[in-house]
Amino acid sequence: MSEIAVRRKGKLGTSIWAIGAWIIGILFFFPVLWMVLTSFKTEADAYSTTPHLVFKPVFEQYASVFSSGIGPYLVNSLLATVVSTALVLVLAVPAAYALSIYAVRKVQNALFFFISTKMLPIVAAIIPIYLAARSISGLDNIWTLVVLYTGMNLPIAVWMMRSFFLEVPSEMLEAARMDGAKLGQEIRHVLLPVVAPGIAATALICVIFTWNEFFFALNLTTIRASTMPVFLVSFITSEGAYWARLAAAATLASIPVLLAGWFAQKQLVRGLSMGAVK
Amino acid sequence: MMRRICVLFVALLTLTGCGFAGAGGGAGKGESITVAVVSNPQMQDMQELIDRFHEEHPGIDVRFVSLPENESRQKTAESVSTGSGEFDVVMISNYETPIWARNGWLRNLGPDIARTPGYDQQDFVPAVRKALSYQGNMYSVPFYGESSFLMYRKDLFAKKGLSMPPHPSWQQVAELAAKLDDPGSDTAGICLRGLPGWGELMAPLSTVINTFGGRWFDPRWRAQLESPQVREAVRFYVDLLRKYGEPGAAAAGFTQCLNNFAAGNSAMWYDSTSAVSTLEDAKSSKVAGKVGYVAAPVERHPGTGWLYSWSLGIPKTSEHADAAWKFVSWATSKHYIGEVGKTLGWSRVPPASRLSTYELPGYRKLAGAFAKPTLDAINSPTIEHPTAKPVPYTGGQFVDIPEFIDLGTRVSQQLSAAIAGQKSVDDALAQSQEYAATVGASYGGR
Incomplete structure (x- = not known):
């Protein structure tokens, strides 16, 4: 040919x-x-x-959606998303660092334990969680959602971050140590800049999961802590169709996640393709 | 960078503070009550008119939690059954009211009704009042009521030279559907629900089963879903839908049928009396003024419509029971119904809760065609004796046991699959019988 x-x-x-x-x-x-x-x-x-x-x-x-009091729901969603994602990163990055850079014993068991917490369907655990929240006066409290969302996203974040840390050549860290870098400096100045795209990708995944979470929000909130997905379903009715208003509410609810994705786009592409080519 | 993050965080916290105040909306206003409602149009009207209540009761702030039917049911059941006290008023139906009252979860509204001048309990539609009572006392009060009847296009009937009997049989309906079915002009002979769900497909289908002489259980709680009568009824319903029903019937619930019929795409529709508010509103319906209404079709057992009511109850755990009753009595009063008619239009009046509604001149003018069929359907005495043969339960389109939500949904999934042609009626009923037998066994049925 x-x-x-x-x-x-x-x-x-x-x-x-x-x-x-x-x-x-x-x-x-x-x-x-x-x-x-x-x-x-x-x-x-x-x-x-x-x-x-x-x-x-x-x-x-849109006028109808805005007049339905979208503000508190939006703020609750933003708070739950931002704080829980920040907490997830604060906890997941050191955990993933320990599980990838250092030779931890039975690392596979530890990783399996993390991910096994995702295997129980949430619906099976909702009654104990509901009763526990009630007994600590945590119903309709945004901080209850923050704690649950942190726990919900932590295993995935640890797994994702570990895969990014594994991409970092150990020689780079050794060189930093030979130059006298301490652990904090090594992480801050060497490791984090290299895995920044991975952190961005992990953060965005957490943001998406948290922003769209409906089940906990429906069951554990009433008025003060309700989030956007709960606001959204209030436009669904079994008698009559209000598709246009529902579409307006859904469009508004999608904007923050789209914006987050747009801002993180550059990092995200690098992050999601990390590990794809070795 | 850290400073920026801190500033953002503090800003969020501040906003949240505002948000909470906004959601509560009643800081410094006095007592605040939380009301769970189903997000149907009539309940949205209630929220629109809440300022009228605030004018009459400036010391009470009302906060609504509005959710679709299934989510609302799940949320309120979870909250009320665990005594969490999240809600001061809950919107429930005549299915939940007797069960919850028996469990001691609801406040007996009898004394509240008695001490409220002008509330007029006797004005409630008698069948609805009875359905919301337990041991002679009302445990919830009706916001609106509904039964089922047959709606048909008078213009299409006239065009084909057909007439609708005032009390049609299902066989007559099938014959009419065959003559009216015209796929070429996008007109189905009949629209019926096929969407899975105990409150969707099972509502009309249960009434068909009842009138064919079928039943869910015999008096000893032995499942009867494979009896010849149930088999005949289900085969009839499935065949009718597959031959002359709307396209995609297995995914059509109340809303889809409403849109279909209102758009002029079906010649007949057997469904809830509450559909009239939309069908007779020229803004949302192409068939306003062209629809005739007759009693629910029968076969062997007479008078087999359903009875359903969305009503307001007060959980026993409410710490604001007096304020909650003030709201409940306002939303279910004669005065409120008149207010809706005058402010939002007579087609948006919550129907079939009070007899006096049908005496209001504005509503009479609008409801001339359907007022009598609606009231006749709701007062049909079939709810306590829904079937030809004796049964250990009451309820026209449901069995009044807590397990029915799950059982009815599972059975409806099987039968919807038969409507979609994914399995035979016999296979669907065999599986349904197993589900029903499991539930029956917990009541002693073997």
């Missing part, structure tokens, strides 16, 4: 992959686009049997 034919075949293959990727991308993005478009429609247009892509946008759904 001539070189030109090989090159042409390679180009064709690349094009097919690109088209496939675009189709999959559009398929995944379409529901999001539909949600955003629906949020600018009237209720009658939203469930019209012949859906329109071109229509006169209205903002009444």
Whole structure:
């Protein structure tokens, strides 16, 4: 086969992959686009049997969502997400460091123990958790959610961070030690800059999981500590369809996570591809 | 960097403080009560009108927790059963009220009703009042009530030269559906629920089973879901839907059927009387003024509609029971119903809780076509004797035991699969029988 034919075949293959990727991308993005478009429609247009892509946008759904008191829910979600993610990183980074850089005995057992806590379905544990929260006056308290979300994300964060630490060449750390770096300096000035993309990726995963968490929020909060997912479902009704208003609320609820992903985009791509090529 | 993070954290805490005050909304206002409601349109109207209550009772601040039906049910049951005291008022139905009252979880509202001048308990629709009572006392009071009836398109019937009998049989309905079914013009012969859920598919299907002479259990709690009568009823329902029902029937619940019928895509619909508020509202319905209403179809056992009521109760653990009763009595009063009609429109009035609603001139004008069928359906005496043969339970579209939420949902999943054509009716009923036998065994059925 001539070189030109090989090159042409390679180009064709690349094009097919690109088209496939675009189709999959559009398929995944379409529901999001539909949600955003629906949020600018009237209720009658939203469930019209012949859906329109071109229509006169209205903002009444957003006005309705804002007048439903979104503020406290948004603040609760932000607080639970920011604080629990920070706590997860504070705990997971040293744990992952110990489990990857140092030769800890029975490291696999320790790692399995971490991840085994994710194997129990939350629904099976909710009654004991509910009763425990009640006995310490922790119902409808945002700090109860912060503690639970920290525990919920910690195992995944430890596993993720460990895989990033394993990527760091041990020679780099040895060189720092030979230059007289102490443990704190070694971590701060050598290790963390290298694994920063990994931390960003881990943080974003924690943010997404926490922001979207519904089950604990539904069961353990009432008024003061309710979060965005609980606010969102209050627009779902079994008698009548309010799709446009629900779409407006869902669009607003998605914005903070999208923003977080957008800001962390550069780090994220590096973080998610770390370990993919060795 | 650390300083920035600290500033952000303090800002968040400050905001949270504001948020809590915002959510509570009643700092310095006096007593505050928390009300759990289902997020249906009538309850959203209640939240819209809450300032009227605040005007009458400036010392009481009302905070709503509004959730969809399933989530609300789960949340309130969890809270009330563990005595957590999170809610001062809960929205429950005639399914929960007697069970919760028997468990001692609800406040007896009898004395509160007696000491409230002008509240007029006798004005409640009698069947609804009875369904919300336990040992002669009301443990919750109705916000609105519903039964089931058959809705049909008068214009389509006239076009085809057909007429609807005032008390049709299911066989007649099937024959009419066959004549009216017209896939070419996107019109199904009939719309029926097929979505799994004890409150979805099982509501209409249970009434069909009842009128065909079937039952869930015999008096000794032995499961009866493989009896010839149940088999005949389920086969009839599944065949009717598969031949002349709406497309995608296995995923159609009340809301989907409402949209389907309101958009003019079905000739008949057997469902809740509460649908009229949407169907007769020209803003949301293409068929307003074109719909006729007749009694729930029957087969062998007469009068087999369902009875359901969303009502307000006060958990025994409430520390603000007096304030809670002031709110409950306001939201379920004659005055409130008039207020909704005058402020939001008569089509949005919570229906079928009070007889006096049907005497209000504004509502009478709107409800001329459906007022009598609604009241007749709700007062049909089938709730205590829902089936032809004796049974150890009451309830038209449910069995009044706590296990029914799970049992009804599991059985509905099987039968929905039969509607979707994923399994045969016989296989679905065999599995359902096993589920029912397990529940029956805990009541002594063998």
